[in-house]
Amino acid sequence: MENLFANDLAALRARSLDRHLREITDAKGPEVEIGGRRLINFSSNDYLGLANDPRLREAATSAIDEFGVGAGASRLITGNLSPHVRLERALAEWKRTEAALCFSSGYAAALGTIPALMGKDDVILLDKLCHASLIDGAKLSGAVLRVFPHNHVGKLESHLEWARREHSGRRILIITESVFSMDGDRAPLHELVELKKRFGALLILDEAHAVGVIGPNGRGLAAEEDVNADVEVQMGTLSKALGASGGYICGSRTLIEWLINRARSFIYSTAPPPAVAAAALAAVDFLSSAEGEERRLLLWDRIKLMRELFGQLDVERWTLGVGCLNVANQRSTLNAQRSKSSDSGSAIFPWIVGGEQAALSLAAGLQDDGFLVPAIRYPTVAKGAARLRIAVTAAHEEDQIRALCQAIGRHSL
């Protein structure tokens, strides 16, 4: 048994696909300390710099004073503490839906929600670049699963025609993300909504990388594109721009009541710590305020700067030089980031390198220069599409972004 895993690990290592944990000994704002060295972190999803915000810290400590550390039981037994209830009320109000339900993580939200909505003989149509939590939730449901090429509305339409023909009378669910986590591009939401209405399908939109970043008061892409009422299941996480931890589903009161009765990752798991719910509530309150909106606009200033400097680097030419398999995707993402107006794109900038070893070497080179941008490899992304995923936050100084781009320029020569 020991040997079996040792051999498997060696095989991973031989393909440059082995992963290791690195200990971060200090993390405040965009700087972290690893092995006694301070690095500027360009890989965090704390897009608004809220994870260390005094408002969130204070909310968490007062909740500990009032309710203790652990919730002690699942929400349906005795774990339904006031911070959870207040957070869900605030989330529903912020997202302009009837109700909301929180889970211990975004991953748990997907794993509980999708199987609660879909069963055998129902049909799930999933974008090829969807996050692992959505794929795993879809598989767990036992529904018939079809994957459509990334953002390919035409293919989705033909899948919908097939599903209506071959599985008539069954539920059809489209699953996609507002902002794709490893590519940073957006879903064509208006077209998806038009299709789902035409075919009577349901839509789950995972706004994990959009909330806090996109839309009025950071309410996400559905709010920005004014299609809130057409997205039945609005999923998100409290662990990225909201600086806390946990996942949520926003939607109708009936949907939420159904999930309370059927979502196994909600029912059979201890409620999240009340301090975390209180911190997330402070984040929602902040986003809803004028100061929160200012912070979001500051993030967009940083995104625009990064877009401009990254665009000048011509990493596409370099990418072609090393024979990356995913050049077309890289190009379309870069073009989307460059050409669209200030309110499009996202805080995520993929530098698609291709080879796994090449990505690891570049990450090591950037770390020597004082930047933390870990390599993202298979199976998180497709084989041969390894990349450095750069995430810009409102906490970065302009000079830090300039310095990163200069370093990328040196390494891509």
Ligand SMILES: Cc1ncc(COP(=O)(O)O)c(C=O)c1O
């Ligand atoms: C698109 C997407 N959905 C869901 C999740 C899961 O969220 P969480 O980290 O809260 O489990 C993530 C993050 O890892 C993600 O990127």
